Amino acid sequence: MKFQQFFENDHLKPLYDHIRNLLLGAVLLAAGTFQTQHATRNPFDQIAGDFVGWGVIVIGAVLTVLNFIDGIVKLARFSHPLPYRLLLIVAYIILAARLVMVLWAFRSE
Numbered sequence: 001m002k003f004q005q006f007f008e009n010d011h012l013k014p015l016y017d018h019i020r021n022l023l024l025g026a027v028l029l030a031a032g033t034f035q036t037q038h039a040t041r042n043p044f045d046q047i048a049g050d051f052v053g054w055g056v057i058v059i060g061a062v063l064t065v066l067n068f069i070d071g072i073v074k075l076a077r078f079s080h081p082l083p084y085r086l087l088l089i090v091a092y093i094i095l096a097a098r099l100v101m102v103l104w105a106f107r108s109e
Contacts, residue, residue: 014074021067022096026103028060033104064100071096 035053075089 018067018071018074022064022071022099023103025060025064025067026100028056028063029100029104030060030106032056032058032060068093068096 032053032055035056036050071092072089075092076085078085078088080088
């Protein structure tokens with residue numbers, strides 16, 4: 001595949017969509033963590049804040065896991081040799097998990 005055909009055939013859109021979804025899941029995790037860590041003085045607000053915070057964390061975790069599974073399935077469908085696909089999958093898991101952890105830690109502080 002030539003470099004110019006890569007851009008003309010719209011091969012980058014799925015990659016950007018996947019990264020966007022991964023970042024969205026990480027931001028939801030961070031937002032939920034922030035909500036659960038920053039208490040208010042009113043006990044009713046605290047209970048509601050914890051409930052909302054944990055709900056957002058669960059939604060972010062589910063979306064992130066689904067995005068991981070989607071990425072692994074797409075990498076497994078490549079027509080390259082098995083060791084190369086396994087190497088790509090392991091590299092993807094390490095990089096994507098690290099990206100989520102960094103963003104989660106950065107945004108939740």
